[in-house]
Amino acid sequence: MLTTRLKDDNWALHQIAERQPTPGSLIKGTMPKADYLLVLAQQLLVNTALDAALKSHASNPHVSPLFDECQLLTPYIAEDLAFFGVDTDSIAPNPGTQRYIDHIEAHKDHPLHLLGLHYVRLGACNGNTFVARIVRKAYSLTDPTQGTRYLDPFGKAQRNQWVAFKAGIDALTLDQAQQDELFAGTRAAYVLSINLDLPEYTDANALLAEHGKSLDKSAFDEHHSVHVTKEMQEELTANDN
Numbered sequence: 001m002l003t004t005r006l007k008d009d010n011w012a013l014h015q016i017a018e019r020q021p022t023p024g025s026l027i028k029g030t031m032p033k034a035d036y037l038l039v040l041a042q043q044l045l046v047n048t049a050l051d052a053a054l055k056s057h058a059s060n061p062h063v064s065p066l067f068d069e070c071q072l073l074t075p076y077i078a079e080d081l082a083f084f085g086v087d088t089d090s091i092a093p094n095p096g097t098q099r100y101i102d103h104i105e106a107h108k109d110h111p112l113h114l115l116g117l118h119y120v121r122l123g124a125c126n127g128n129t130f131v132a133r134i135v136r137k138a139y140s141l142t143d144p145t146q147g148t149r150y151l152d153p154f155g156k157a158q159r160n161q162w163v164a165f166k167a168g169i170d171a172l173t174l175d176q177a178q179q180d181e182l183f184a185g186t187r188a189a190y191v192l193s194i195n196l197d198l199p200e201y202t203d204a205n206a207l208l209a210e211h212g213k214s215l216d217k218s219a220f221d222e223h224h225s226v227h228v229t230k231e232m233q234e235e236l237t238a239n240d241n
């Protein structure tokens with residue numbers, strides 16, 4: 001199945017991504033709130049670009065069977081920033097954000113590549129349900145609908161939506177080149193996300209060469225993430241079938 005490839009052949013990049021300073025400090029609860037607001041602000045720019053590009057292909061036969069307006073993440077980020085009283089008119093992209101936006105612009109006529117980028121931001125919501133719990137605790141947010149909607153946009157519906165989205169990808173009829181195009185989008189999304197934390201762009205090969213020896217495939221095989229336990233993983237996936 002295509003989604004098995006998207007998951008298993010990206011395991012190393014997922015592990016590099018979740019070890020970066022931003023996801024790492026969010027899940028450890030060590031990121032200062034002011035920095036969390038900066039992360040949200042940058043994500044607003046990236047997701048605004050991706051939402052617009054994806055929406056322009058909403059009726060494409062490879063996109064329409066899976067696409068739903070509720071998967072557009074910009075409104076959730078805007079809600080979070082409004083909750084914290086952040087002015088969104090004057091956010092300037094940092095270099096990593098600009099690279100991500102440029103990449104989206106360069107692929108705006110490639111719906112399957114965009115679908116790959118979209119797959120990764122929706123997939124990341126799985127781990128982000130755990131991140132959201134820590135963030136709420138760290139910043140004393142008592143209402144789950146306020147301040148962490150970007151991390152946890154779907155609440156209890158998260159897993160059903162994700163399983164349905166993956167089933168939709170597997171139900172597409174794609175030739176090998178089309179599958180490769182979607183896969184390339186997922187890979188690019190991991191690399192661009194990792195690069196959000198890096199001053200100079202580092203491509204996939206350089207990232208894998210740099211981190212390769214310290215990566216732990218058994219952690220991925222057992223519970224997907226270095227930050228979650230087997231029990232947390234089981235809680236997440238309990239009703240998958």
Ligand code: HEM
Nearest residue numbers: 006007017018023027120123124126127190193224225227
């Ligand atoms: C603290 C950080 C993170 C944690 C704890 C985490 C954890 C997880 C967990 C538990 C899953 C669910 C695995 C399953 O379905 O069995 C998952 C899936 C996923 N995560 Fe993460 N993750 C983190 C960061 C990231 C980042 C930064 C990205 C993207 C750049 C990302 C992208 C994904 C994707 C695409 C999936 C779906 C994988 C697939 O089924 O293809 N994650 N993550």
